[in-house]
Amino acid sequence: MLRRLLGFPWRPATAPTLSAVVRCLSSGAINITVPLNFWAGQRRISQENRKENVYEPATGRVLCHLEQCGEEEVGQAVKAAKSAFGPWSKMSGMERARIMIEAAHLIESRREEIAEMEVVNNGKSITEARLDVDSARLCIEYYAGLASTLAGQHVQLPGGSFAYTRREPLGVCVGIGAWNYPFQIAAWKSAPALACGNSMVFKPSPVTPVTAVLLAEIYAKAGAPEGLFNVVQGGQETGSLLCHHPDVAKVSFTGSVPTGQKIMEMASKGIKPVTLELGGKSPLIIFKDSDLENAVRGALMANFLSQGQVCSNGTRVYVQKDILPEFVEEVVKRTQAITIGDPLLESTRMGALVSRPHLDKVLSFVEQAKKEGATVLCGGEPFVPSDPKLRGGYYMTPCVLGDCTDEMTCVKEEIFGPVMSVLSFKTEQEVLQRANNTTMGLAAGVFTRDVTRAHRLVEQLEAGSCFINNYNITPVEVPFGGFKMSGIGRENGQVTIEFYSQLKTVFVEMGDVDSLF
Ligand SMILES: NC(=O)c1ccc[n+]([C@@H]2O[C@H](COP(=O)([O-])OP(=O)(O)OC[C@H]3O[C@@H](n4cnc5c(N)ncnc54)[C@H](O)[C@@H]3O)[C@@H](O)[C@H]2O)c1
Numbered sequence: 458m459l460r461r462l463l464g465f466p467w468r469p470a471t472a473p474t475l476s477a478v479v480r481c482l483s484s485g486a487i488n489i490t491v492p493l494n495f496w497a498g499q500r501r502i503s504q505e506n507r508k509e510n511v512y513e514p515a516t517g518r519v520l521c522h523l524e525q526c527g528e529e530e531v532g533q534a535v536k537a538a539k540s541a542f543g544p545w546s547k548m549s550g551m552e553r554a555r556i557m558i559e560a561a562h563l564i565e566s567r568r569e570e571i572a573e574m575e576v577v578n579n580g581k582s583i584t585e586a587r588l589d590v591d592s593a594r595l596c597i598e599y600y601a602g603l604a605s606t607l608a609g610q611h612v613q614l615p616g617g618s619f620a621y622t623r624r625e626p627l628g629v630c631v632g633i634g635a636w637n638y639p640f641q642i643a644a645w646k647s648a649p650a651l652a653c654g655n656s657m658v659f660k661p662s663p664v665t666p667v668t669a670v671l672l673a674e675i676y677a678k679a680g681a682p683e684g685l686f687n688v689v690q691g692g693q694e695t696g697s698l699l700c701h702h703p704d705v706a707k708v709s710f711t712g713s714v715p716t717g718q719k720i721m722e723m724a725s726k727g728i729k730p731v732t733l734e735l736g737g738k739s740p741l742i743i744f745k746d747s748d749l750e751n752a753v754r755g756a757l758m759a760n761f762l763s764q765g766q767v768c769s770n771g772t773r774v775y776v777q778k779d780i781l782p783e784f785v786e787e788v789v790k791r792t793q794a795i796t797i798g799d800p801l802l803e804s805t806r807m808g809a810l811v812s813r814p815h816l817d818k819v820l821s822f823v824e825q826a827k828k829e830g831a832t833v834l835c836g837g838e839p840f841v842p843s844d845p846k847l848r849g850g851y852y853m854t855p856c857v858l859g860d861c862t863d864e865m866t867c868v869k870e871e872i873f874g875p876v877m878s879v880l881s882f883k884t885e886q887e888v889l890q891r892a893n894n895t896t897m898g899l900a901a902g903v904f905t906r907d908v909t910r911a912h913r914l915v916e917q918l919e920a921g922s923c924f925i926n927n928y929n930i931t932p933v934e935v936p937f938g939g940f941k942m943s944g945i946g947r948e949n950g951q952v953t954i955e956f957y958s959q960l961k962t963v964f965v966e967m968g969d970v971d972s973l974f
């Protein structure tokens with residue numbers, strides 16, 4: 458533990474006591490002073506000199522300062538990525554895989570410190586942060602496995618002539634991330650991009666800039682060519698510079714629908730392909746023949762992971778009228794039992810929301826729901842932990858809203874916080890129509906013991922990721938992404954190779970040219 462504490466580029470706010478060293482980190486004990494930008498193989502200081510505060514959600518303290526990248530820095534990062542693209546794209550898939558596997562091993566060996574940094578910057582519980590780091594590692598391992606399988610097709614043509622296709626990389630890809638899964642998003646974007654032979658410049662959310670740079674260091678240490686994976690910090694200006702840069706071939710974005718629209722517009726100027734992983738307002742449908750215990754567990758997993766700040770959350774919970782009372786009683790009981798507090802403690806199940814403005818926004822959704830006639834069955838209040846050092850943190854009690862109707866704001870808009878809206882329904886046809894009545898289409902879930910009904914419903918649900926008798930599981934082998942305004946393209950799974958590569962067709966003539974002239 459001591460070696461790990463000393464080896465990691467942050468310093469405790471006060472000298473670590475022996476108990477701090479032995480026990481692990483504690484919230485409020487860390488200041489990050491090292492640069493968070495990284496290009497051409499090292500951490501970099503931005504010349505822009507525009508600094509922004511970055512907060513620790515658990516305490517409300519300033520954790521570090523973010524140095525925004527301007528035109529000069531973005532140019533340098535893209536240049537570094539362009540020069541790495543040459544050698545990297547010429548390597549065989551096996552050679553690329555070897556480096557990616559080494560990166561995965563390094564992530565595994567630094568799992569705890571990466572997870573701790575994620576908690577300190579994002580506010581989610583350490584238990585969840587460890588799973589996020591595991592998902593990042595698995596994603597890199599998975600695409601390392603696919604790197605050597607990239608292949609084209611051979612097509613026979615008349616007279617012995619033939620054509621073949623080559624799957625080629627795109628060039629410098631840009632990744633732009635949201636703040637809810639900072640390290641995982643950086644890995645979910647870079648792993649398929651690098652496996653295909655591309656290089657990447659990644660811009661994390663300015664709210665959570667801390668962990669993407671660890672991934673950059675890890676790829677570099679694993680033997681990636683200098684400039685293969687770069688990190689530039691900043692907000693919309695930096696993001697816009699990246700999208701417009703003429704040497705950028707593709708933009709892969711995770712974030713809100715309005716920003717996604719802007720990204721698509723900017724990319725369209727250069728006819729650049731985009732991957733858009735956007736927001737959701739997903740339905741979770743629970744039939745009366747469900748296994749109630751599993752349905753309750755599913756509803757909690759669909760709403761309260763990462764303080765409810767999950768794009769795929771099933772926040773519109775439709776429960777068949779006959780079982781509504783039992784379902785609500787159990788869900789409320791379990792929601793009230795969720796331990797809120799210091800996200801670095803093993804016992805904590807719900808940490809802090811990501812920022813003060815975001816907490817205020819989520820609480821105002823609860824107020825609006827009350828005004829529109831919803832009943833607060835539990836939670837929905839600011840929460841002040843007893844530990845004095847956590848008093849400035851951004852906590853709230855997880856909320857279940859009853860008596861909801863489809864017209865209410867809480868049912869129509871993405872809240873992105875721990876707020877579950879419960880609605881009742883009578884028939885399958887009715888609930889299907891209500892579930893699909895949204896411009897979003899990221900995910901949907903169905904709980905029922907009737908397998909035929911489950912498949913019939915899923916076939917008609919307008920959502921990119923559908924779950925039957927579970928919710929919010931995202932194995933990296935399985936494609937993830939949205940229908941309708943929830944996005945374009947997919948992350949994870951084999952298909953994502955197609956979103957980070959292009960097909961070249963080669964015709965080979967074995968006879969004479971048959972000219973019409
Ligand atoms: N579908 C998914 O996989 C997925 C995953 C996580 C989060 N999300 C969505 O993300 C949203 C929450 O994240 P957020 O608040 O960080 O989203 P956001 O859209 O505000 O920001 C996302 C990223 O875009 C950058 N950005 C903002 N304006 C930009 C511009 N004009 N040009 C270029 N870049 C710009 C931000 O700096 C940030 O890095 C929610 O809507 C959530 O559903 C979706």
Ligand SMILES: C[N+](C)(C)CCCC=O
Pocket residue numbers: 637638762766767768769929930931
């Ligand atoms: C919580 N999951 C299941 C890991 C989904 C992450 C992607 C969306 O925010």
